[in-house]
Amino acid sequence: MTAATVKVEQVSKSFGRKTVLSKVDLQMEEGQIYGLIGPSGAGKTTLVKMMVGMDLPDEGRIEVLRTAMPSLSMLQQIGYMAQSDALYTELTAEENLKFFASMFKMSRREQKQRIAYAAELVHLTEELGKKVAVYSGGMKRRLSLAIALIHDPAVLILDEPTVGIDPELRQSIWKELIRLKTSERKTIIVTTHVMDEASKCDQLAMVREGRILAEGTPEQLRQQYDAADLEEVFLRAGGVTL
Numbered sequence: 001m002t003a004a005t006v007k008v009e010q011v012s013k014s015f016g017r018k019t020v021l022s023k024v025d026l027q028m029e030e031g032q033i034y035g036l037i038g039p040s041g042a043g044k045t046t047l048v049k050m051m052v053g054m055d056l057p058d059e060g061r062i063e064v065l066r067t068a069m070p071s072l073s074m075l076q077q078i079g080y081m082a083q084s085d086a087l088y089t090e091l092t093a094e095e096n097l098k099f100f101a102s103m104f105k106m107s108r109r110e111q112k113q114r115i116a117y118a119a120e121l122v123h124l125t126e127e128l129g130k131k132v133a134v135y136s137g138g139m140k141r142r143l144s145l146a147i148a149l150i151h152d153p154a155v156l157i158l159d160e161p162t163v164g165i166d167p168e169l170r171q172s173i174w175k176e177l178i179r180l181k182t183s184e185r186k187t188i189i190v191t192t193h194v195m196d197e198a199s200k201c202d203q204l205a206m207v208r209e210g211r212i213l214a215e216g217t218p219e220q221l222r223q224q225y226d227a228a229d230l231e232e233v234f235l236r237a238g239g240v241t242l
């Protein structure tokens, strides 16, 4: 039987007088990739931040691995890649990885192995000794992804993970995400504007104006919107008449 690893129940959130999320319900299971898609400002980042425990819902409840969020102990189980990179630019990439690894329970040997794995995954092995200050935007995104994976989390939450990453590497990252969900039963949640990536997700939730407009497999959404492809689903859900 599959277990729900992330449960969002009737979650609402406002900033000032602006309602950003309204009674959102979502359930995510292990071994699956979930895509949150929707126009800019729809509330995707706000939602994933609450899943990580970085922000609090005004109403409703979020559980990760049957634990109410926010929860310090759950941080060991969640890997989060934010939309903007939070890196120490005066340190080298390797020092950044070591720093973040040191926040988790890991032996020295394990730390070394995880750093090697994560750096290799994002093709940064040769660049580990460089200061992050000299990294390009894409390299910083790749390092942020490596950091999100450093502690081998059960739940991986990635906010627009491949922005600024070239197509070849994007493909190899997706290959690895698919391996992680299949062989290691990870729960992976991504927000994306890239429809080719959305089509690789097992389940999609279309977010617009703080509500979940539609949910299902990419094929189910395509049928529901009577659309030729996901690009069209996205436009129709965004209110564009085609």
Ligand SMILES: Nc1ncnc2c1ncn2[C@@H]1O[C@H](COP(=O)(O)OP(=O)(O)OP(=O)(O)O)[C@@H](O)[C@H]1O
Pocket (backbone or CB within 6 Å): 015, 020, 038, 039, 040, 041, 042, 043, 044, 045, 046, 047, 083
């Ligand atoms: N801390 C905050 N204070 C005030 N308003 C905020 C705050 N964080 C987000 N918002 C507002 O909430 C709305 C939803 O933002 P959010 O970043 O969740 O959208 P998004 O779907 O992730 O957009 P994008 O695809 O552009 O990243 C926006 O109108 C944004 O301006």
